[in-house]
Amino acid sequence: MSRPRVALGALLFEGNTLSPVVTGRADFASKYLESGDAIPAKLAATNTEVGGALEVFRSADVDIVPLIATHGGAGGRVAAKAYVEFRDELLERLKAAGKVDGIYLALHGAFIAEGIDDAEGEILAAVRAIVGHEVPIAVSCDLHGHITPEMTRHAQILVGYREYPHDDTRETGARCAGLLLRTMKGQIRPVSRFRRAPMILPAQRQRTKGDGPMREIIDLARAREADGTVLAASYFCVQPWLDLPGVGVTAVAVADGDAEAADRVAGEMVRMHWAKRREFLVPTEKPADAIAKGRALASGPVILADAADCVGGGASGDSSVVLRALLEHAPDLSAAIHIVDPETVIEAKRVGVGKRFRAKLGNHTAKLGGPPLQAEVLVERVEPNASFRYSGGLMGGVEARIGDAAVLAIGPIKVLCASLSSYEYADEPFLALGIEARKMKFVVVKNPMNYQQAYAGAAAMFVLDTPGPTTCNLASVGWKRLDRPCFPMEDGFDPVFQAG
Numbered sequence: 001m002s003r004p005r006v007a008l009g010a011l012l013f014e015g016n017t018l019s020p021v022v023t024g025r026a027d028f029a030s031k032y033l034e035s036g037d038a039i040p041a042k043l044a045a046t047n048t049e050v051g052g053a054l055e056v057f058r059s060a061d062v063d064i065v066p067l068i069a070t071h072g073g074a075g076g077r078v079a080a081k082a083y084v085e086f087r088d089e090l091l092e093r094l095k096a097a098g099k100v101d102g103i104y105l106a107l108h109g110a111f112i113a114e115g116i117d118d119a120e121g122e123i124l125a126a127v128r129a130i131v132g133h134e135v136p137i138a139v140s141c142d143l144h145g146h147i148t149p150e151m152t153r154h155a156q157i158l159v160g161y162r163e164y165p166h167d168d169t170r171e172t173g174a175r176c177a178g179l180l181l182r183t184m185k186g187q188i189r190p191v192s193r194f195r196r197a198p199m200i201l202p203a204q205r206q207r208t209k210g211d212g213p214m215r216e217i218i219d220l221a222r223a224r225e226a227d228g229t230v231l232a233a234s235y236f237c238v239q240p241w242l243d244l245p246g247v248g249v250t251a252v253a254v255a256d257g258d259a260e261a262a263d264r265v266a267g268e269m270v271r272m273h274w275a276k277r278r279e280f281l282v283p284t285e286k287p288a289d290a291i292a293k294g295r296a297l298a299s300g301p302v303i304l305a306d307a308a309d310c311v312g313g314g315a316s317g318d319s320s321v322v323l324r325a326l327l328e329h330a331p332d333l334s335a336a337i338h339i340v341d342p343e344t345v346i347e348a349k350r351v352g353v354g355k356r357f358r359a360k361l362g363n364h365t366a367k368l369g370g371p372p373l374q375a376e377v378l379v380e381r382v383e384p385n386a387s388f389r390y391s392g393g394l395m396g397g398v399e400a401r402i403g404d405a406a407v408l409a410i411g412p413i414k415v416l417c418a419s420l421s422s423y424e425y426a427d428e429p430f431l432a433l434g435i436e437a438r439k440m441k442f443v444v445v446k447n448p449m450n451y452q453q454a455y456a457g458a459a460a461m462f463v464l465d466t467p468g469p470t471t472c473n474l475a476s477v478g479w480k481r482l483d484r485p486c487f488p489m490e491d492g493f494d495p496v497f498q499a500g
Protein backbone atom coordinates (compact mmCIF):
# COMPACT_ATOMS: atom_id res chain seq x y z
CA MET A 1 0.00 0.00 0.00
CA SER A 2 1.38 3.38 -0.94
CA ARG A 3 1.95 5.97 1.76
CA PRO A 4 -0.60 8.80 2.00
CA ARG A 5 0.53 12.08 0.52
CA VAL A 6 -0.11 15.56 1.92
CA ALA A 7 0.41 18.77 -0.02
CA LEU A 8 1.52 21.71 2.12
CA GLY A 9 1.75 25.42 1.44
CA ALA A 10 1.55 28.88 2.97
CA LEU A 11 0.42 32.14 1.40
CA LEU A 12 -0.03 34.77 4.07
CA PHE A 13 -0.75 38.44 3.76
CA GLU A 14 -2.79 40.86 5.85
CA GLY A 15 -4.37 43.44 3.57
CA ASN A 16 -5.35 46.95 4.64
CA THR A 17 -7.46 48.91 2.16
CA LEU A 18 -6.65 52.19 3.96
CA SER A 19 -2.95 51.76 3.27
CA PRO A 20 -1.42 53.35 0.16
CA VAL A 21 1.41 50.78 0.14
CA VAL A 22 1.39 48.34 -2.79
CA THR A 23 3.06 45.14 -1.67
CA GLY A 24 5.37 43.42 -4.14
CA ARG A 25 7.32 40.19 -4.37
CA ALA A 26 10.32 41.73 -2.57
CA ASP A 27 8.17 42.43 0.49
CA PHE A 28 7.32 38.73 0.68
CA ALA A 29 10.93 37.69 0.06
CA SER A 30 12.12 39.92 2.91
CA LYS A 31 10.12 37.71 5.33
CA TYR A 32 10.14 34.25 3.78
CA LEU A 33 9.53 32.98 0.29
CA GLU A 34 10.37 29.34 -0.32
CA SER A 35 9.38 26.76 -2.91
CA GLY A 36 9.33 22.97 -3.02
CA ASP A 37 12.02 21.20 -1.01
CA ALA A 38 13.40 24.48 0.33
CA ILE A 39 10.25 24.78 2.47
CA PRO A 40 11.08 21.99 4.94
CA ALA A 41 14.76 22.89 4.77
CA LYS A 42 14.19 26.53 5.70
CA LEU A 43 11.01 26.52 7.78
CA ALA A 44 10.90 23.27 9.76
CA ALA A 45 12.69 24.79 12.75
CA THR A 46 10.79 28.10 12.78
CA ASN A 47 7.72 29.21 14.74
CA THR A 48 5.68 29.34 11.53
CA GLU A 49 2.53 27.30 10.98
CA VAL A 50 4.43 25.33 8.35
CA GLY A 51 7.05 24.41 10.96
CA GLY A 52 4.36 22.96 13.23
CA ALA A 53 2.56 21.14 10.43
CA LEU A 54 5.81 19.63 9.15
CA GLU A 55 6.58 18.21 12.58
CA VAL A 56 3.18 16.50 12.73
CA PHE A 57 3.35 15.15 9.17
CA ARG A 58 6.91 13.89 9.67
CA SER A 59 5.95 11.97 12.78
CA ALA A 60 3.08 10.32 10.89
CA ASP A 61 3.58 7.89 8.05
CA VAL A 62 2.92 10.36 5.22
CA ASP A 63 4.81 11.80 2.28
CA ILE A 64 4.94 15.59 2.15
CA VAL A 65 4.54 17.53 -1.09
CA PRO A 66 5.76 21.09 -0.39
CA LEU A 67 4.22 23.71 -2.70
CA ILE A 68 5.11 27.33 -1.89
CA ALA A 69 5.42 29.12 1.45
CA THR A 70 5.57 32.87 1.89
CA HIS A 71 4.47 35.67 4.20
CA GLY A 72 4.06 39.21 2.91
CA GLY A 73 3.44 40.79 6.29
CA ALA A 74 0.79 43.45 5.95
CA GLY A 75 0.18 46.34 3.63
CA GLY A 76 -2.15 47.72 1.01
CA ARG A 77 -3.11 45.51 -1.89
CA VAL A 78 -0.57 43.04 -3.24
CA ALA A 79 0.62 43.83 -6.76
CA ALA A 80 -1.46 41.78 -9.20
CA LYS A 81 1.64 40.29 -10.83
CA ALA A 82 3.09 39.07 -7.54
CA TYR A 83 -0.20 37.53 -6.43
CA VAL A 84 -0.74 35.75 -9.74
CA GLU A 85 2.80 34.34 -9.63
CA PHE A 86 2.31 32.96 -6.11
CA ARG A 87 -1.14 31.56 -6.89
CA ASP A 88 -0.03 29.95 -10.12
CA GLU A 89 3.06 28.41 -8.60
CA LEU A 90 0.98 26.87 -5.82
CA LEU A 91 -1.58 25.50 -8.28
CA GLU A 92 1.00 24.29 -10.82
CA ARG A 93 2.95 22.42 -8.15
CA LEU A 94 -0.27 20.88 -6.86
CA LYS A 95 -1.24 19.73 -10.37
CA ALA A 96 2.24 18.35 -11.00
CA ALA A 97 2.09 16.39 -7.72
CA GLY A 98 -0.63 14.10 -9.05
CA LYS A 99 -2.86 12.40 -6.52
CA VAL A 100 -2.72 13.73 -2.96
CA ASP A 101 -4.77 12.58 0.04
CA GLY A 102 -4.95 15.84 1.93
CA ILE A 103 -3.96 19.50 1.70
CA TYR A 104 -2.78 21.84 4.41
CA LEU A 105 -2.55 25.56 3.69
CA ALA A 106 -1.49 28.30 6.09
CA LEU A 107 -3.35 31.45 5.05
CA HIS A 108 -4.12 34.71 6.79
CA GLY A 109 -7.61 35.63 5.65
CA ALA A 110 -7.57 39.27 4.33
CA PHE A 111 -5.23 38.63 1.38
CA ILE A 112 -6.26 41.33 -1.06
CA ALA A 113 -4.54 42.02 -4.36
CA GLU A 114 -5.02 44.63 -7.04
CA GLY A 115 -8.48 43.84 -8.43
CA ILE A 116 -9.07 40.92 -6.02
CA ASP A 117 -10.90 41.23 -2.67
CA ASP A 118 -10.78 37.55 -1.69
CA ALA A 119 -7.57 35.90 -2.82
CA GLU A 120 -7.91 33.04 -0.31
CA GLY A 121 -11.38 32.21 -1.60
CA GLU A 122 -10.12 32.21 -5.17
CA ILE A 123 -7.16 29.98 -4.31
CA LEU A 124 -9.23 27.51 -2.31
CA ALA A 125 -11.79 27.27 -5.12
CA ALA A 126 -8.99 26.55 -7.58
CA VAL A 127 -7.42 23.97 -5.26
CA ARG A 128 -10.80 22.30 -4.85
CA ALA A 129 -11.25 22.20 -8.63
CA ILE A 130 -7.90 20.42 -8.99
CA VAL A 131 -8.28 17.81 -6.24
CA GLY A 132 -12.03 17.16 -6.45
CA HIS A 133 -14.56 16.93 -3.64
CA GLU A 134 -13.23 13.97 -1.66
CA VAL A 135 -9.79 15.26 -0.67
CA PRO A 136 -9.85 17.12 2.66
CA ILE A 137 -8.53 20.69 2.70
CA ALA A 138 -7.33 22.05 6.04
CA VAL A 139 -6.61 25.75 6.48
CA SER A 140 -5.19 27.72 9.38
CA CYS A 141 -5.68 31.48 9.57
CA ASP A 142 -4.57 34.46 11.61
CA LEU A 143 -6.84 35.47 14.49
CA HIS A 144 -7.32 38.68 12.46
CA GLY A 145 -8.32 36.79 9.35
CA HIS A 146 -11.22 38.01 7.23
CA ILE A 147 -13.05 34.73 6.69
CA THR A 148 -15.21 34.63 3.58
CA PRO A 149 -18.01 32.20 2.64
CA GLU A 150 -15.81 30.96 -0.21
CA MET A 151 -13.21 29.84 2.33
CA THR A 152 -15.47 27.71 4.53
CA ARG A 153 -17.19 26.36 1.41
CA HIS A 154 -13.97 24.73 0.23
CA ALA A 155 -12.10 24.01 3.47
CA GLN A 156 -13.58 21.26 5.64
CA ILE A 157 -11.18 22.31 8.37
CA LEU A 158 -10.56 25.97 9.20
CA VAL A 159 -8.90 26.97 12.46
CA GLY A 160 -7.33 30.18 13.77
CA TYR A 161 -4.55 31.16 16.11
CA ARG A 162 -5.79 31.00 19.68
CA GLU A 163 -3.48 33.70 20.98
CA TYR A 164 -2.94 37.40 20.47
CA PRO A 165 -0.11 38.42 20.50
CA HIS A 166 0.35 35.49 18.16
CA ASP A 167 2.76 33.22 19.99
CA ASP A 168 1.05 30.01 18.92
CA THR A 169 1.57 30.01 15.16
CA ARG A 170 3.57 26.79 15.18
CA GLU A 171 1.08 25.13 17.53
CA THR A 172 -1.77 26.22 15.23
CA GLY A 173 -0.12 24.58 12.23
CA ALA A 174 0.35 21.41 14.25
CA ARG A 175 -3.27 21.41 15.45
CA CYS A 176 -4.60 21.92 11.94
CA ALA A 177 -2.31 19.21 10.56
CA GLY A 178 -3.49 16.82 13.29
CA LEU A 179 -7.13 17.31 12.31
CA LEU A 180 -6.21 16.74 8.68
CA LEU A 181 -4.44 13.46 9.48
CA ARG A 182 -7.44 12.20 11.48
CA THR A 183 -9.67 13.07 8.52
CA MET A 184 -7.41 11.23 6.10
CA LYS A 185 -7.56 8.13 8.32
CA GLY A 186 -11.37 8.25 8.27
CA GLN A 187 -11.59 8.94 12.02
CA ILE A 188 -13.52 12.20 11.63
CA ARG A 189 -15.68 13.88 8.96
CA PRO A 190 -15.13 17.60 9.58
CA VAL A 191 -17.51 20.29 8.39
CA SER A 192 -16.94 24.02 8.99
CA ARG A 193 -19.47 26.85 9.46
CA PHE A 194 -19.11 30.52 10.29
CA ARG A 195 -21.20 33.27 11.86
CA ARG A 196 -20.41 36.95 11.59
CA ALA A 197 -21.29 39.89 13.84
CA PRO A 198 -21.78 43.37 12.29
CA MET A 199 -18.83 44.89 14.12
CA ILE A 200 -15.15 45.71 13.77
CA LEU A 201 -12.85 46.27 16.73
CA PRO A 202 -9.54 47.95 17.48
CA ALA A 203 -6.80 45.49 18.37
CA GLN A 204 -5.58 46.80 21.72
CA ARG A 205 -8.01 44.93 23.96
CA GLN A 206 -8.02 41.67 22.04
CA ARG A 207 -5.23 40.30 24.21
CA THR A 208 -5.97 36.63 24.82
CA LYS A 209 -3.97 36.20 28.01
CA GLY A 210 -5.29 37.64 31.26
CA ASP A 211 -8.86 38.63 31.97
CA GLY A 212 -9.73 41.13 29.20
CA PRO A 213 -12.94 41.02 27.16
CA MET A 214 -11.69 38.01 25.16
CA ARG A 215 -11.59 35.80 28.27
CA GLU A 216 -15.15 34.46 28.25
CA ILE A 217 -15.17 34.07 24.47
CA ILE A 218 -12.02 31.96 24.67
CA ASP A 219 -13.39 29.92 27.56
CA LEU A 220 -16.56 29.22 25.60
CA ALA A 221 -14.56 28.02 22.58
CA ARG A 222 -12.37 25.75 24.72
CA ALA A 223 -15.41 24.37 26.56
CA ARG A 224 -17.21 23.42 23.32
CA GLU A 225 -14.06 21.69 22.10
CA ALA A 226 -13.55 19.92 25.43
CA ASP A 227 -17.12 18.60 25.65
CA GLY A 228 -16.93 17.29 22.10
CA THR A 229 -19.64 19.51 20.58
CA VAL A 230 -17.09 20.60 17.98
CA LEU A 231 -13.58 19.62 16.90
CA ALA A 232 -12.38 23.23 16.81
CA ALA A 233 -13.87 26.62 17.65
CA SER A 234 -12.04 29.74 16.47
CA TYR A 235 -12.67 33.44 17.07
CA PHE A 236 -11.60 35.79 14.29
CA CYS A 237 -11.46 39.36 15.59
CA VAL A 238 -10.69 40.44 11.99
CA GLN A 239 -8.28 43.01 10.63
CA PRO A 240 -10.52 46.10 11.05
CA TRP A 241 -9.01 48.27 8.30
CA LEU A 242 -10.68 46.47 5.43
CA ASP A 243 -13.24 48.57 3.63
CA LEU A 244 -14.99 45.59 2.02
CA PRO A 245 -18.48 44.12 2.17
CA GLY A 246 -18.78 41.13 4.48
CA VAL A 247 -16.12 42.23 6.97
CA GLY A 248 -16.91 41.68 10.64
CA VAL A 249 -15.92 39.76 13.74
CA THR A 250 -16.41 36.11 12.85
CA ALA A 251 -16.43 32.75 14.57
CA VAL A 252 -15.77 29.47 12.79
CA ALA A 253 -16.59 26.08 14.25
CA VAL A 254 -15.54 22.73 12.80
CA ALA A 255 -17.77 19.84 13.82
CA ASP A 256 -17.57 16.12 13.18
CA GLY A 257 -20.22 15.54 10.54
CA ASP A 258 -22.70 17.87 12.28
CA ALA A 259 -23.06 21.16 10.37
CA GLU A 260 -25.84 22.27 12.68
CA ALA A 261 -23.61 21.93 15.74
CA ALA A 262 -20.88 23.92 14.00
CA ASP A 263 -23.35 26.69 13.17
CA ARG A 264 -24.76 26.70 16.68
CA VAL A 265 -21.36 27.07 18.37
CA ALA A 266 -20.22 29.77 15.91
CA GLY A 267 -23.45 31.64 16.65
CA GLU A 268 -22.97 31.37 20.41
CA MET A 269 -19.47 32.79 20.08
CA VAL A 270 -20.34 35.85 17.95
CA ARG A 271 -23.32 36.66 20.16
CA MET A 272 -20.99 36.78 23.15
CA HIS A 273 -18.49 38.91 21.22
CA TRP A 274 -21.29 41.30 20.29
CA ALA A 275 -22.43 41.58 23.90
CA LYS A 276 -18.92 42.63 24.91
CA ARG A 277 -18.32 45.01 22.00
CA ARG A 278 -18.02 48.23 24.03
CA GLU A 279 -15.34 46.70 26.25
CA PHE A 280 -12.99 46.62 23.24
CA LEU A 281 -12.94 50.38 22.64
CA VAL A 282 -9.67 52.09 23.55
CA PRO A 283 -8.95 55.41 25.29
CA THR A 284 -6.11 57.34 23.63
CA GLU A 285 -3.80 60.20 24.61
CA LYS A 286 -2.54 63.10 22.53
CA PRO A 287 1.23 62.61 22.03
CA ALA A 288 2.02 65.80 23.98
CA ASP A 289 -0.09 64.66 26.94
CA ALA A 290 1.45 61.19 27.00
CA ILE A 291 4.96 62.68 26.88
CA ALA A 292 4.13 65.05 29.74
CA LYS A 293 2.79 62.18 31.86
CA GLY A 294 5.84 60.09 31.02
CA ARG A 295 8.21 62.90 31.89
CA ALA A 296 6.62 63.15 35.33
CA LEU A 297 7.53 59.54 36.11
CA ALA A 298 10.86 58.87 37.80
CA SER A 299 11.71 55.80 35.75
CA GLY A 300 11.41 54.36 32.26
CA PRO A 301 10.89 53.16 29.75
CA VAL A 302 7.66 54.89 28.87
CA ILE A 303 6.05 53.23 25.89
CA LEU A 304 4.41 55.50 23.33
CA ALA A 305 2.29 53.31 21.07
CA ASP A 306 1.81 54.87 17.65
CA ALA A 307 -0.54 52.08 16.66
CA ALA A 308 -1.84 54.03 13.66
CA ASP A 309 1.50 53.40 11.87
CA CYS A 310 1.62 49.64 12.42
CA VAL A 311 3.50 47.83 9.67
CA GLY A 312 2.03 44.59 11.01
CA GLY A 313 -1.41 46.00 10.19
CA GLY A 314 -0.53 47.42 6.80
CA ALA A 315 0.78 50.93 7.48
CA SER A 316 4.00 52.19 5.94
CA GLY A 317 5.94 52.53 9.20
CA ASP A 318 7.27 55.89 8.06
CA SER A 319 5.26 58.23 10.27
CA SER A 320 7.39 60.84 12.06
CA VAL A 321 4.46 62.33 13.96
CA VAL A 322 5.61 61.05 17.36
CA LEU A 323 9.22 62.06 16.69
CA ARG A 324 7.98 65.59 16.06
CA ALA A 325 6.16 65.53 19.40
CA LEU A 326 9.28 64.24 21.19
CA LEU A 327 11.40 67.01 19.69
CA GLU A 328 8.87 69.58 20.83
CA HIS A 329 8.17 68.27 24.32
CA ALA A 330 11.13 66.12 25.40
CA PRO A 331 14.24 66.96 23.32
CA ASP A 332 16.35 66.51 26.46
CA LEU A 333 15.29 62.93 27.19
CA SER A 334 16.48 59.71 25.59
CA ALA A 335 14.13 58.00 23.16
CA ALA A 336 14.14 55.37 20.42
CA ILE A 337 11.97 55.39 17.32
CA HIS A 338 11.95 53.30 14.16
CA ILE A 339 11.08 55.01 10.87
CA VAL A 340 11.06 53.37 7.45
CA ASP A 341 12.77 55.92 5.22
CA PRO A 342 14.97 54.66 2.38
CA GLU A 343 15.65 58.18 1.07
CA THR A 344 17.09 59.35 4.39
CA VAL A 345 19.22 56.20 4.61
CA ILE A 346 20.72 57.00 1.21
CA GLU A 347 21.47 60.53 2.39
CA ALA A 348 23.04 59.23 5.63
CA LYS A 349 25.28 56.88 3.63
CA ARG A 350 26.32 59.72 1.37
CA VAL A 351 27.15 62.04 4.28
CA GLY A 352 28.91 59.35 6.31
CA VAL A 353 29.27 58.29 9.95
CA GLY A 354 30.16 61.08 12.37
CA LYS A 355 28.77 63.79 10.09
CA ARG A 356 25.62 65.87 10.38
CA PHE A 357 22.98 66.76 7.83
CA ARG A 358 19.52 68.24 7.64
CA ALA A 359 17.22 65.26 7.19
CA LYS A 360 13.66 65.11 5.91
CA LEU A 361 12.44 62.34 8.15
CA GLY A 362 9.47 60.11 7.46
CA ASN A 363 5.95 61.01 6.34
CA HIS A 364 6.88 60.36 2.72
CA THR A 365 4.12 57.75 2.50
CA ALA A 366 2.24 58.51 5.71
CA LYS A 367 0.99 61.84 4.43
CA LEU A 368 -1.82 62.02 6.99
CA GLY A 369 0.79 63.19 9.50
CA GLY A 370 1.85 66.25 7.49
CA PRO A 371 5.10 66.86 5.58
CA PRO A 372 8.42 65.13 6.40
CA LEU A 373 10.05 66.31 9.61
CA GLN A 374 13.06 68.53 8.99
CA ALA A 375 15.77 68.14 11.62
CA GLU A 376 19.55 68.23 11.89
CA VAL A 377 20.78 64.72 12.60
CA LEU A 378 24.12 63.12 13.45
CA VAL A 379 24.87 59.93 11.54
CA GLU A 380 25.94 57.50 14.25
CA ARG A 381 25.94 54.30 12.28
CA VAL A 382 25.31 53.02 8.78
CA GLU A 383 24.62 49.33 8.26
CA PRO A 384 24.39 47.92 4.74
CA ASN A 385 21.89 45.07 4.29
CA ALA A 386 20.84 45.08 7.92
CA SER A 387 18.92 42.14 9.31
CA PHE A 388 17.79 40.71 12.61
CA ARG A 389 16.23 37.52 13.86
CA TYR A 390 12.89 37.52 15.68
CA SER A 391 13.19 36.22 19.23
CA GLY A 392 9.46 35.53 19.55
CA GLY A 393 6.02 36.03 18.09
CA LEU A 394 4.61 34.66 14.88
CA MET A 395 7.93 35.13 13.07
CA GLY A 396 10.06 33.70 15.89
CA GLY A 397 13.27 32.25 14.47
CA VAL A 398 12.80 33.93 11.09
CA GLU A 399 15.41 36.38 9.85
CA ALA A 400 14.06 39.77 8.74
CA ARG A 401 15.94 41.91 6.26
CA ILE A 402 15.45 45.66 6.58
CA GLY A 403 17.86 46.68 3.83
CA ASP A 404 20.41 49.42 4.32
CA ALA A 405 19.82 51.11 7.65
CA ALA A 406 21.16 54.05 9.65
CA VAL A 407 21.10 55.26 13.23
CA LEU A 408 20.56 59.00 13.38
CA ALA A 409 20.86 60.96 16.62
CA ILE A 410 19.02 64.14 17.45
CA GLY A 411 20.47 64.91 20.86
CA PRO A 412 19.59 61.93 23.09
CA ILE A 413 16.92 60.70 20.65
CA LYS A 414 17.94 57.78 18.44
CA VAL A 415 16.16 57.29 15.13
CA LEU A 416 16.49 53.91 13.43
CA CYS A 417 15.99 54.50 9.72
CA ALA A 418 15.46 51.37 7.65
CA SER A 419 15.03 50.95 3.91
CA LEU A 420 12.49 48.11 4.19
CA SER A 421 9.62 47.75 6.61
CA SER A 422 9.47 44.81 8.99
CA TYR A 423 6.85 43.28 11.23
CA GLU A 424 7.48 44.67 14.68
CA TYR A 425 7.55 42.19 17.51
CA ALA A 426 9.87 43.55 20.17
CA ASP A 427 13.15 45.48 20.26
CA GLU A 428 15.13 43.20 17.92
CA PRO A 429 15.61 45.81 15.15
CA PHE A 430 16.82 48.39 17.66
CA LEU A 431 19.29 45.93 19.20
CA ALA A 432 20.53 44.87 15.77
CA LEU A 433 21.62 48.47 15.22
CA GLY A 434 23.06 48.89 18.73
CA ILE A 435 20.18 50.87 20.22
CA GLU A 436 19.30 49.70 23.72
CA ALA A 437 15.67 50.77 23.61
CA ARG A 438 14.80 49.36 27.02
CA LYS A 439 17.27 51.74 28.67
CA MET A 440 15.66 54.79 27.05
CA LYS A 441 13.16 57.08 28.74
CA PHE A 442 10.74 56.79 25.82
CA VAL A 443 10.30 53.98 23.32
CA VAL A 444 8.02 54.58 20.37
CA VAL A 445 6.42 51.32 19.29
CA LYS A 446 4.29 50.99 16.20
CA ASN A 447 1.98 48.11 17.02
CA PRO A 448 -1.25 47.80 18.99
CA MET A 449 -0.46 44.78 21.07
CA ASN A 450 2.92 43.04 20.98
CA TYR A 451 4.61 45.79 23.02
CA GLN A 452 2.40 44.96 26.00
CA GLN A 453 4.24 41.65 26.23
CA ALA A 454 7.64 42.74 24.89
CA TYR A 455 7.99 45.67 27.32
CA ALA A 456 6.06 44.12 30.20
CA GLY A 457 8.16 45.88 32.87
CA ALA A 458 7.75 49.39 31.42
CA ALA A 459 7.04 52.35 33.71
CA ALA A 460 3.96 53.30 31.66
CA MET A 461 2.32 52.62 28.31
CA PHE A 462 0.17 55.04 26.34
CA VAL A 463 -1.90 54.45 23.21
CA LEU A 464 -1.55 57.62 21.17
CA ASP A 465 -4.16 59.48 19.21
CA THR A 466 -2.27 59.71 15.91
CA PRO A 467 -3.36 59.62 12.26
CA GLY A 468 -2.69 56.59 10.06
CA PRO A 469 -4.12 53.56 8.26
CA THR A 470 -4.09 51.40 11.39
CA THR A 471 -5.86 53.85 13.69
CA CYS A 472 -7.78 52.45 16.66
CA ASN A 473 -10.34 55.22 16.16
CA LEU A 474 -12.38 53.22 13.65
CA ALA A 475 -15.25 55.71 13.64
CA SER A 476 -12.85 58.31 12.18
CA VAL A 477 -12.42 56.31 8.95
CA GLY A 478 -14.49 57.31 5.92
CA TRP A 479 -15.88 53.86 5.10
CA LYS A 480 -17.35 53.34 1.64
CA ARG A 481 -17.90 49.61 1.05
CA LEU A 482 -18.23 48.20 4.56
CA ASP A 483 -21.70 46.77 5.32
CA ARG A 484 -23.72 49.12 7.53
CA PRO A 485 -24.89 49.38 10.18
CA CYS A 486 -21.63 48.33 11.82
CA PHE A 487 -20.33 48.87 15.35
CA PRO A 488 -18.60 51.14 16.48
CA MET A 489 -19.81 53.53 13.75
CA GLU A 490 -23.37 52.61 14.72
CA ASP A 491 -24.73 51.07 17.87
CA GLY A 492 -28.16 50.32 19.30
CA PHE A 493 -29.41 48.45 16.22
CA ASP A 494 -30.65 44.86 15.99
CA PRO A 495 -27.66 42.81 14.82
CA VAL A 496 -27.95 40.13 12.14
CA PHE A 497 -25.42 37.33 12.65
CA GLN A 498 -24.74 36.30 9.07
CA ALA A 499 -24.20 32.57 8.51
CA GLY A 500 -21.89 30.88 6.05
Ligand SMILES: [Zn+2]
Pocket (backbone or CB within 6 Å): 142, 143, 144, 145, 166
Ligand atom coordinates in the same frame (compact mmCIF):
# COMPACT_ATOMS: atom_id res chain seq x y z
ZN1 LIG B 1 -3.05 38.97 13.51
